[in-house]
Structure formats: C-alpha cells, structure tokens
Amino acid sequence: MESITGPLASLVNPLSFSFPMWLASLVLKELALQAADLGVTCACRFLKELPSRTGQRVLYKNQLDHKDMMFLSVNSVIEAVFTCHIFKMMWTSPLIFRSWSSFTILTGPLALLLIVLLNDMFYAPAHRLLHHPSIYPFIHKHHHRSVYPTRGNIDARNEHPVEQLIAMTLWMTAVHITAYTVGLHAAALGTHLAFMTTGASLNHAGYDFDIRFLGLDLYSTGAHEMHHRRPDKNFGQFTMLWDKMMGTYIPYEEGAEATKQVLGEKAE
Ligand SMILES: [Zn+2]
Ligand SMILES: [Zn+2]
Numbered sequence: 001m002e003s004i005t006g007p008l009a010s011l012v013n014p015l016s017f018s019f020p021m022w023l024a025s026l027v028l029k030e031l032a033l034q035a036a037d038l039g040v041t042c043a044c045r046f047l048k049e050l051p052s053r054t055g056q057r058v059l060y061k062n063q064l065d066h067k068d069m070m071f072l073s074v075n076s077v078i079e080a081v082f083t084c085h086i087f088k089m090m091w092t093s094p095l096i097f098r099s100w101s102s103f104t105i106l107t108g109p110l111a112l113l114l115i116v117l118l119n120d121m122f123y124a125p126a127h128r129l130l131h132h133p134s135i136y137p138f139i140h141k142h143h144h145r146s147v148y149p150t151r152g153n154i155d156a157r158n159e160h161p162v163e164q165l166i167a168m169t170l171w172m173t174a175v176h177i178t179a180y181t182v183g184l185h186a187a188a189l190g191t192h193l194a195f196m197t198t199g200a201s202l203n204h205a206g207y208d209f210d211i212r213f214l215g216l217d218l219y220s221t222g223a224h225e226m227h228h229r230r231p232d233k234n235f236g237q238f239t240m241l242w243d244k245m246m247g248t249y250i251p252y253e254e255g256a257e258a259t260k261q262v263l264g265e266k267a268e
Pocket of ligand 1: 143155156224228250
C-alpha cells in the first residue's frame with residue numbers, strides 16, 4: 001500500500017500512514033471520541049443539571065440538518081489529522097520528554113496548567129474577534145445555533161471548519177510555547193488532549209461541573225452556557241481568567257433574564 005504523498009503529505013498525514021491506515025485512523029479517532037463522550041454521559045449521571053435547564057421553560061436547541069452533518073464530518077477529519085500531529089509529537093518530537101525520570105512538577109502538572117492558560121489566552125481574543133459583526137455571520141454564527149446545547153461533543157464540534165482550524169492551530173501554538181519554555185512531558189500532553197476532548201463535551205452537555213486550582217477558575221460548564229446565552233460574554237473555552245482581564249466575564253445566572261437581553265424570543 002502506498003503512502004499518501006505530495007507537498008501536503010506531512011501536513012495531512014503526519015504519521016506517514018498508507019491510505020487505508022489513514023482512513024482507519026479517522027475511524028479509530030471517531031470511535032475513541034464517541035467512547036469519551038459516552039464516558040462523559042455516564043459521568044453526568046453523578047452531576048446535577050445546570051439550574052437553568054430545569055423547570056418548565058422551553059430551551060432552544062436546533063435540530064441537526066445537512067449543513068450541521070457536513071460541518072461535523074469535515075471537522076472529524078480535521079480533528080483526526082491534528083490528533084495524529086499530537087501523537088507524533090508525543091512519540092517522536094525532540095521537544096517532548098518521554099522517560100518517567102524526566103516527569104517533574106514543571107514538565108508535568110505545571111506544563112499542563114500552562115497549556116490550558118496559554119491556549120485560552122490565544123483562544124479568548126480570537127473567539128471575540130469571530131463575534132465581530134463583519135465576520136460573525138460567515139464563520140462563528142453556526143456554533144451558536146443552539147442557545148442551550150445538550151448533545152455533548154456533537155454540539156461542541158458543530159462549528160464552521162475554519163473555526164476548527166483556528167482553534168487547533170492556537171492549541172498547537174500553546175503546546176509548542178510550553179515545550180520550548182518550561183518543557184513538556186508526553187503524559188502532560190496526552191492529559192491535555194483528554195482534557196480538551198472531555199471538557200468540550202461537558203461544556204455542551206448541560207450539567208454543572210467546575211475545576212478550581214491555585215485560586216484560578218480553570219473550568220466551568222456554567223460559564224460556557226452563559227456564552228451561548230450571552231454571546232458578547234465569556235469567550236474563553238475553559239478558563240475565564242482572560243475574560244476577567246478583557247472585561248467580558250459574566251457569572252452564571254440561573255434565570256433567563258440575561259439570555260433574553262441579547263437573543264430575544266428564540267432563547268425562551
Ligand atoms: Zn459552545
Ligand atoms: Zn461564540
């Protein structure tokens with residue numbers, strides 16, 4: 001079997017798979033993602049629904065159509081390619097520590113924390129730019145079709161592929177800066193991949209879950225729900241630290257009042 005070759009080969013096929021193996025990697029990645037989403041669904045049984053999801057209100061959620069399915073399919077391929085790049089880094093990059101003796105507080109937990117913070121430091125302003133009225137209708141509007149997303153990774157990945165490419169590129173930038181500065185262990189990089197996958201699903205599942213570390217709000221599902229209800233607030237993907245610095249942070253609100261201010265009748 002011949003490998004995929006050509007000028008874009010190293011970009012779209014970083015592990016130099018044969019074409020059948022490349023296709024198999026897409027399927028395997030999708031199966032792994034669905035398994036992770038199933039794990040998130042099971043974990044949600046131990047969590048409470050966000051208070052805004054309870055009661056008699058009709059919560060706006062779009063039905064999936066052909067455009068959603070097309071974007072989800074394209075994004076699945078993009079994710080698989082980026083996942084292969086992450087695995088290649090973990091296995092072969094001279095930037096990454098692999099021996100257990102090189103796993104330290106700095107290359108493990110602190111490197112993981114730095115990736116989370118750097119990733120959102122780049123993502124939050126980029127996300128805010130995608131909300132600029134001159135750009136919003138063409139790219140990011142699609143992700144805001146559901147005001148109260150509940151479908152986990154389906155709603156998380158239901159975005160324009162250009163947005164997916166921007167997010168993945170910023171993520172890789174955060175990973176490289178961390179590796180070049182404090183050093184990065186493969187276990188921390190793998191943990192971040194798992195954190196990104198499950199965190200994105202939980203952000204769109206409708207259940208209440210927070211992570212605080214060293215006094216920092218590292219993750220809050222309620223914060224991202226508020227972004228869907230108030231698209232002019234909470235641009236961070238996980239941590240709200242940068243929104244607090246940009247003045248765009250809004251705390252979670254149980255009632256629908258904040259939602260209506262921006263989205264009108266559709267959000268009831
Ligand atoms: Zn979202
Ligand atoms: Zn947005």
